[in-house]
Amino acid sequence: MRISGRQIFWIIVCAETSPMESVLLTPLFQAAKQDAWISMAIGGLAGLLITFLIVRTSLLYPKQTIVEYAQTILGKWIGKLLVIPYLVMALLGLGVILRQFGDFIHMALFELTPLWAVIVGFLLMCVYLTYAGGIEGIGRSAEIIGPIVIFAVLLVKVLNFSSLDIHLVRPIYWDSGWRQILLGSLATMSFVGESVIMLVLVPFVSQPNRCMSYAMWGQTVSFVLVTGSVFLVTSIFGPNLAGRLLYPAFEMAGFISIADFLQNVESVVVVIWIFGYFIEVSVFLFVTCYSLGQWFHVKDWRKTIWPVAVILFILAVIPKTLSTATIEAPKTKWTLIGIFINIVIIPLLIYIVGYCQRKFKTSVKMS
Amino acid sequence: MRTFQKALFHSGMILFCMIFVTGCWDKHELNDRAIIMGVGLDQGDDDSVIISMQIARPSGLGTNEQPENETGAFEYVESKGKNWMDAAQHSAFQISRYRFFGQRRVIFIGENLARHGLKNMLDEFSRDTQVRLRTDMVVIQGGEARDQLKKSRPFERVPVLSDIKLHTAIGGKSGDTTFRDFLIDVLSDGASPTLVSMNGNQVTGRAVFNSDLKLVGYLTMDEAINRLWITGGLKQYVYTFRVPQFNGLVSLQTSKFRRDITTKIVDNKAHINIALSAVADLQENDSSVNMYETHHLQTVQQAFNRYLQKSMTDMVKRTQEEYGIDVFQLGEVIHRQHPIQWRDMKNDWNRNGFQNAQITVNVYTTIKRAGLTTLPLQLNEGDQSNS
Numbered sequence: 001m002r003i004s005g006r007q008i009f010w011i012i013v014c015a016e017t018s019p020m021e022s023v024l025l026t027p028l029f030q031a032a033k034q035d036a037w038i039s040m041a042i043g044g045l046a047g048l049l050i051t052f053l054i055v056r057t058s059l060l061y062p063k064q065t066i067v068e069y070a071q072t073i074l075g076k077w078i079g080k081l082l083v084i085p086y087l088v089m090a091l092l093g094l095g096v097i098l099r100q101f102g103d104f105i106h107m108a109l110f111e112l113t114p115l116w117a118v119i120v121g122f123l124l125m126c127v128y129l130t131y132a133g134g135i136e137g138i139g140r141s142a143e144i145i146g147p148i149v150i151f152a153v154l155l156v157k158v159l160n161f162s163s164l165d166i167h168l169v170r171p172i173y174w175d176s177g178w179r180q181i182l183l184g185s186l187a188t189m190s191f192v193g194e195s196v197i198m199l200v201l202v203p204f205v206s207q208p209n210r211c212m213s214y215a216m217w218g219q220t221v222s223f224v225l226v227t228g229s230v231f232l233v234t235s236i237f238g239p240n241l242a243g244r245l246l247y248p249a250f251e252m253a254g255f256i257s258i259a260d261f262l263q264n265v266e267s268v269v270v271v272i273w274i275f276g277y278f279i280e281v282s283v284f285l286f287v288t289c290y291s292l293g294q295w296f297h298v299k300d301w302r303k304t305i306w307p308v309a310v311i312l313f314i315l316a317v318i319p320k321t322l323s324t325a326t327i328e329a330p331k332t333k334w335t336l337i338g339i340f341i342n343i344v345i346i347p348l349l350i351y352i353v354g355y356c357q358r359k360f361k362t363s364v365k366m367s
Numbered sequence: 368m369r370t371f372q373k374a375l376f377h378s379g380m381i382l383f384c385m386i387f388v389t390g391c392w393d394k395h396e397l398n399d400r401a402i403i404m405g406v407g408l409d410q411g412d413d414d415s416v417i418i419s420m421q422i423a424r425p426s427g428l429g430t431n432e433q434p435e436n437e438t439g440a441f442e443y444v445e446s447k448g449k450n451w452m453d454a455a456q457h458s459a460f461q462i463s464r465y466r467f468f469g470q471r472r473v474i475f476i477g478e479n480l481a482r483h484g485l486k487n488m489l490d491e492f493s494r495d496t497q498v499r500l501r502t503d504m505v506v507i508q509g510g511e512a513r514d515q516l517k518k519s520r521p522f523e524r525v526p527v528l529s530d531i532k533l534h535t536a537i538g539g540k541s542g543d544t545t546f547r548d549f550l551i552d553v554l555s556d557g558a559s560p561t562l563v564s565m566n567g568n569q570v571t572g573r574a575v576f577n578s579d580l581k582l583v584g585y586l587t588m589d590e591a592i593n594r595l596w597i598t599g600g601l602k603q604y605v606y607t608f609r610v611p612q613f614n615g616l617v618s619l620q621t622s623k624f625r626r627d628i629t630t631k632i633v634d635n636k637a638h639i640n641i642a643l644s645a646v647a648d649l650q651e652n653d654s655s656v657n658m659y660e661t662h663h664l665q666t667v668q669q670a671f672n673r674y675l676q677k678s679m680t681d682m683v684k685r686t687q688e689e690y691g692i693d694v695f696q697l698g699e700v701i702h703r704q705h706p707i708q709w710r711d712m713k714n715d716w717n718r719n720g721f722q723n724a725q726i727t728v729n730v731y732t733t734i735k736r737a738g739l740t741t742l743p744l745q746l747n748e749g750d751q752s753n754s
């Protein structure tokens with residue numbers, strides 16, 4: 001299985017733009033009010049740093065996934081132990097993503113359809129792509145879907161230009177202050193952290209040395225798009241109203257009206273967001289199953305897909321109400337700490353140790 | 368055998384997926400839907416509420432011919448209930464189809480309900496997933512919302528469309544962002560919500576709400592237009608006023624409205640200066656003066672500025688004294704210009720802050736053109752006055 005650098009770019013764009021656009025904006029507005037876009041921009045910059053760190057770490061051993069190189073660097077036991085948080089995060093995270101997706105679709109399109117049916121239908125599709133296509137299939141799908149996602153996001157922005165009022169974004173800074181702005185950035189953590197997939201994906205890329213620039217570009221494009229959306233939502237609904245809406249960007253799509261003629265386009269936009277979710281869930285599913293396979297030394301990693309799918313389905317239907325997965329889960333202290341450990345501390349640890357080892361080895365050889 | 372099994376598995380999968388593709392749980396064919404175009408809300412007696420609906424009749428919409436019966440292309444339904452959802456549920460007993468609210472274009476509010484307050488109405492109308500924020504909202508001055516929905520209108524097959532178009536034409540801004548603008552004002556400390564008011568087929572002015580969302584009074588049509596200039600939505604308007612020096616009426620087609628609001632805070636008291644400017648064309652001249660003489664045009668211009676200044680100042684004074692609430696979104700301007708001082712002012716703004724604010728209005732208009740004639744055609748040379 002081989003994917004190109006360009007496919008990495010599109011995978012990251014799809015996986016980050018859609019979920020952030022569709023569901024994760026409300027906590028941002030609640031924390032930072034009209035400065036939510038600053039929070040988002042700070043979150044995006046932090047995301048760039050994290051992507052840099054993660055890709056750098058993976059490039060220490062460009063032929064291995066984190067399951068392998070953690071063991072190469074830190075020894076068998078510690079290496080195996082350190083991967084456990086990732087597996088837990090991947091499973092829980094996927095469960096939450098699925099639930100968020102399900103709730104969103106349930107609200108937006110299929111009110112009377114039971115939630116489980118929405119989730120099962122979608123999960124089956126992702127399982128199919130992962131099983132039949134592997135990362136190659138995902139990469140190729142992303143190449144087709146990515147441009148469509150970008151087009152849809154831009155379209156919503158352009159078509160709403162007539163109804164925006166730039167005054168609603170002012171006064172900048174004074175209403176929230178740096179503490180609230182940083183708090184808002186924390187709410188973007190789950191979004192920023194999506195580049196962890198690179199810990200597993202790097203060995204599949206045909207030219208690993210070009211990974212870095214493609215991953216960084218993917219991150220940049222999606223964070224510029226989402227920051228733009230946040231800015232636009234603020235200037236259309238104002239910070240107070242946006243903070244009360246559960247899906248502000250969705251409402252923004254529903255707000256489009258061009259000359260009483262082009263209206264109610266949000267269904268189309270939702271469908272395109274679903275495409276993005278499709279890539280996100282598939283790529284996470286692949287990453288999870290592949291590393292699980294390596295972790296348990298299963299010969300064919302595909303065998304882990306079905307059990308994982310069942311676990312995910314259960315995780316997704318467990319939360320009783322919508323707000324648990326969509327509003328509370330991303331904000332909880334433990335979620336944030338967990339994500340922070342996974343995207344910053346462990347990669348940093350592995351990188352420092354691996355880097356020192358390499359330096360040490362070369363200096364030994366030199367002498 | 369293996370290929371057969373594989374084919375069997377694949378076709379099984381495809382069939383399984385088919386179950387979901389149909390989406391049969393949410394299936395509502397177009398001819399099973401009742402498309403609700405407008406909703407009217409009224410306060411009933413003894414705490415009940417009355418919801419009335421105007422439903423488009425698709426068969427009447429398609430052709431360009433006149434509908435056969437007088438009622439036009441719509442149906443009217445009304446129902447009563449303990450609260451809005453209850454009343455809406457009761458309407459289901461009268462409508463044979465699935466009620467679809469996604470196309471609802473306008474909400475009418477009866478005056479009685481508006482005086483009772485809109486607080487519990489807003490919740491239902493923003494929580495419902497079918498509903499869009501792009502909706503017009505109108506207060507029926509001195510009447511009931513349901514009467515507004517019963518009547519047909521001269522130009523539109525679906526009567527509510529006429530009201531939206533009317534609102535858009537008179538308001539300058541597009542009428543259908545009203546609900547959003549209303550919500551933004553409701554959630555802001557520096558503005559009081561207002562809505563356009565109508566009666567029958569006529570726009571009558573603007574309804575003013577206090578922070579409890581209770582109707583406290585109206586602005587007249589002239590005031591509503593002036594307010595729109597201050598809040599920045601006016602596109603064009605014909606002002607008619609008397610020029611005392613010429614002893615005659617003059618009409619000016621005014622456009623390119625601009626406003627520049629500067630605020631100052633002295634001892635927790637707001638000093639607000641509103642500078643308005645516009646460009647005008649002379650449209651009608653009932654005085655006996657040749658408008659192609661520059662100094663005459665300048666006299667008109669001065670009179671126009673003075674006239675506007677007076678009517679603006681009178682309006683601001685009246686709202687300050689009579690209502691005491693900020694219908695001009697001036698608090699938001701202070702908020703933007705003095706964010707730090709605003710923190711201490713915002714809680715008091717709609718009680719005393721606005722009332723005690725010192726507000727001055729200056730108007731600077733320029734008359735650009737005087738039309739195609741010099742002296743009014745009906746006058747002879749000798750009648751020309753040279754005041």
